[in-house]
Amino acid sequence: MKKVVMGFAAMALATASHLASALDMAPNPPEVYVVVKGDTLWDIASRYLRDPWVWPEIWQANPQVENPHLIYPGDVLTLIYLDGKPRVIRGTPTGDGSMVQTTLPNGTVKLSPRARVISEGDAIPTLPMDLIGQYLTEARVLTDEEMQKAGYVLAYDGDRNAGGEGDKVYVRGINENDKAYSIFRPGPAYIDPVTQEVLGHEAFHVGEGALIREGDPATFTIMRSVQEVRRGDLALPVNNEHFAPTFFPAPAPEGSNGFIISVYGGVSNIGQYNVVVLNRGERENVRSGHVYDIWVGGRAIEDKFARGGKDERGFFKKIGDFFTGNSSKEMVQLPSEKAGSLMVFRTFDKVSLALVMKSTRPVHVGDEVRKPE
16 A cells, blocks of 8 residues: 555656646645644645635545535645646545554554544634734724714713723713723725725724713723724724634635725735725625735836827927927826735625735735636
């Protein structure tokens, strides 16, 4: 059996280089890889593929596992070839790693189950949790109605305009059945660049508060603040919805091409690991794990070398254009170029949050996102 396995591996390696370019495999993909704590699914997929989002096409999931997409530290991933096509399996060609092989004194080989106690929460995440964790629990996109119905910080105890953890504030417009609140600062509206539709309102998380005395206004204690809490900030019941980071990478759906309409952090040039907002959400069937290519629009330039055509401007028009900088030359729009890729990790009704995974040139608000080719 060992010779068969070695022969199988040799055959796989011999064909790997031929198939790599045709199937967009990464250079020298590992034959065997042991998952370690700190890995992400995107990192592992990048070891095997030039475009990690096509991971589902080579992942040979075990249909008998309740969630076949989950991968855990300690799992052994093996690259094999089935009908000439690369596949990555959990385990080795002779087993899935769930059995322990023991050779008894009389030469008998005994197989017994390998004990493994692990929870779904121990599975490796798709994306780095230190980069997206706060957005999974704290990011909000509010509708006009939610903005109107939200409670708001009216005043501080002590006649101040702002404060932080441990301070007492007075809040109006809250539901007294809820005791724990998140505090947000209203941000700009998200506007669709094509239809001009208002897609929602950005809300910056600034802290948490606890109701300590009912009334109008109610009395709150600020339990935690990540920024100063100001008068006029919104108070919304804590969102206890759990967002599991076990989504699986897949190409964005047909007909969902859109645009980057905002970026967190106040930066102008967007690069790798920036969080951006897309004008596509659940109503366009976008879900967490969907991947887009980023396309930067080509600039318009003056063609100074165009041939033919008669300059029919009059003498005074030419003089005026000389002093104003106007030109009679043709303006040409250069084509868009692919600038990177991003993955959606949280969706709302009309917008979604995505993490830029790869950037080969500066990306800006207004750049297009398209389903990967």
